[in-house]
Amino acid sequence: MHFTREHSHNFVAHNVDGEKRTVYVLVLTFITMVVEIVSGTVFGSMALLADGWHMGTHAAAFCITLFAYRYAKKHAHSDRFSFGTGKVSVLGGYTSAIALGIVALLMVVESVHRLLNPETIRFNEAILVAVIGLVVNVASMFLLDDHHHSHEHENDHHHDHTHHHDHNLRAAYMHVLADALTSVLAIVALLFGKFYGWYWLDALMGIVGALVISKWTIGLMKQTGPILLDENIDQAYRESVAEALAPEATVKDMHIWKISGHHYSAAMIIESNSGKSVDEYKQMLEKFDKIHHLTLEIHPGEA
Structure with missing residues (x-):
């Protein structure tokens, strides 16, 4: 995806x-x-x-x-x-x-x-x-x-x-x-x-x-x-997503929920000073094929 x-x-x-x-x-x-x-x-x-x-x-x-x-x-x-x-x-x-x-x-x-x-x-x-x-x-x-x-x-x-x-x-x-x-x-x-x-x-x-x-x-x-009721996906899956971003960014807020019987949407706020673009971070998350719609917001980390 x-x-x-x-x-x-x-x-x-x-x-x-x-x-x-x-x-x-x-x-x-x-x-x-x-x-x-x-x-x-x-x-x-x-x-x-x-x-x-x-x-x-x-x-x-x-x-x-x-x-x-x-x-x-x-x-x-x-x-x-x-x-x-x-x-x-x-x-x-x-x-x-x-x-x-x-x-x-x-x-x-x-x-x-x-x-x-x-x-x-x-x-x-x-x-x-x-x-x-x-x-x-x-x-x-x-x-x-x-x-x-x-x-x-x-x-x-x-x-x-x-x-x-x-x-x-x-x-x-x-x-x-x-x-x-x-x-x-x-x-x-x-x-x-x-x-x-x-x-x-x-x-x-x-x-x-x-x-x-x-x-x-x-x-x-x-x-x-x-x-x-937009229940979040299980904690283990969310932790895996955070770990995939960990080398480059810190997840500050994450929501992954079903928008149909088999599609998930995700909304995340991350902190990073790596200089990577939103598209580059999305590419890092491509292996998480349950997520079909991703909204990603990047905030600069503390200096």
Whole structure:
């Protein structure tokens, strides 16, 4: 990476393939959502209803994912954003994580209600629909799994493994993974209820699913929250940067933070009497390839 005076502030890696696959999953999810909610209501299965509700919330989350992709692409070169729209994808992921958390909370509330007020369940019909839901979820997971697809990125820079940092697509994947989990739990609960009469297990599985989804929610928020809050890169990396400059300059102030899911910006103030120019110091830092935008200020050192 060469730090030049004239450079682009477009740090968006638009995942065209991911956007297209999200549309397919949205259509599948919406259709299955309608089927499961209607069937869960008719057949009296809380586990099936929970799965359908997940589908509905996740369909909304996929709309957020698509909006983030298209907004970031549309405004990629706008001067309204200091470092481009790279964080739009991260914000989409964070918002989807909140949606997951709301689903988990609703699951707990309804499951507790069902534990206290059991309802008659038509097991055969409910199991059939739950299996259909699981098949749809698994198909959606394969569609959204970045490890099985090639990617097209609209970007001014070349970066390897960019897909590992697409928090927007990662959030969509977590939603269908949560759906798959609740489908499995629903099937297990319905089978035990049918053959052993454990009606209470249907509601209990809803609580178990909510706890697991809550854990995923927290994990996704931990990934995206620090980026949105401009958290500094780890101390070891900053110390390495300071050491690279140490022979010629002393670092007085340094900030290195993410401006997208995979791009870092750095702002530094250094003291030096070496007579080197800003460009020369930037060349000394070229090996730190995580930094894609560098602002460097030089102050004269004490005589």
